[in-house]
Amino acid sequence: RRVRRGDLVAIVRPGLLEQAPHGLAAVECTLSPALAGTAPGHRIFVDDGRLSTIVRSTADWGVTVEILGDGEGPAAGEEAKGYRLKPEKGINFPDSEIAVPALTDDDRAILPFVAGHADGIEFSFVQGPDDVADLQQAAPSPDGWRRIGLVKKVETRRAVRALPDMVVRAAGSQPAALMIARGDLAVEIGFARLAEIQEEILWLGEAAQVPV
Numbered sequence: 001r002r003v004r005r006g007d008l009v010a011i012v013r014p015g016l017l018e019q020a021p022h023g024l025a026a027v028e029c030t031l032s033p034a035l036a037g038t039a040p041g042h043r044i045f046v047d048d049g050r051l052s053t054i055v056r057s058t059a060d061w062g063v064t065v066e067i068l069g070d071g072e073g074p075a076a077g078e079e080a081k082g083y084r085l086k087p088e089k090g091i092n093f094p095d096s097e098i099a100v101p102a103l104t105d106d107d108r109a110i111l112p113f114v115a116g117h118a119d120g121i122e123f124s125f126v127q128g129p130d131d132v133a134d135l136q137q138a139a140p141s142p143d144g145w146r147r148i149g150l151v152k153k154v155e156t157r158r159a160v161r162a163l164p165d166m167v168v169r170a171a172g173s174q175p176a177a178l179m180i181a182r183g184d185l186a187v188e189i190g191f192a193r194l195a196e197i198q199e200e201i202l203w204l205g206e207a208a209q210v211p212v
Contacts, residue, residue: 001025004082005067009053011035011044011091012062019061027085033100034093035062042095043068049092049187051083094157094188102131103138111138120149122179128162129169136173146174155181157188160197167208177211 003009003025010020013032020026027046029035035058038044042055044065053065067083102125114121123135132152150170154160163178170176180201186194205212 002082002084003051003067005069007067007082008056009065009067009085010062011065016061021064024064025085029062029091031091031098031100034091034096034098037096037098038063038093039096042093045092045094045187047083047086047089048183090184092184092187097158100125101134102126103134108138115139115148118148120151120175122151122153124153125155126152126166127156127158129165132166132169136170149175149177151177151179153179153181154201155184155188160185160189160201163201163204167204167210171208171210178205180212 008024010024010026011029012020012026013035014028014030017026017028038055038058040055040057044053044055044063045051046053051067052069053067055063056066057064102123123131126132126135132150135150152159152166152170154163159166167176167178178201180198182194182198185197189197202212204210
């Protein structure tokens, strides 16, 4: 189904598609706490920002958003085709505080193998020093992470704000590095600020002697 600017779309919690308002296009967000952290006026971006929306109302089943931009302008002499809703697309919540641990149960299940075989690990969606501490404390031995490099993937506003504390927490215990996830970060903070924030992250890495 295609949606266009001005349309309303339901973004629902896992397994609740049938509870979406009748007549609205609906998509499922697999991370329920993300929807719990939204409020009217918050922006939600879908598919790396190709579909930009704003939350108009919230409900137990999820949120109703209005399409602000569908990422596909009309060709000369043609009507805009809009955006075709597709499965398995990422969703960004740049205005929402999402209290979700970066370390999942699946991550914990594979940590013994990682600690025994890997030279380094990339930590996605890490947003603060508590996430780093959680990973380090979950190691199968007291010094399990001291010989393994930790690459923290910076991809949210919250991670940028907490970056100095994250660097101290990680680099004080093990080899550490930063990865700037420019695609996700640009969606989160806006493309106009990406170059500025990237430079600041590079300066921070240089000051802390942490590769970026």
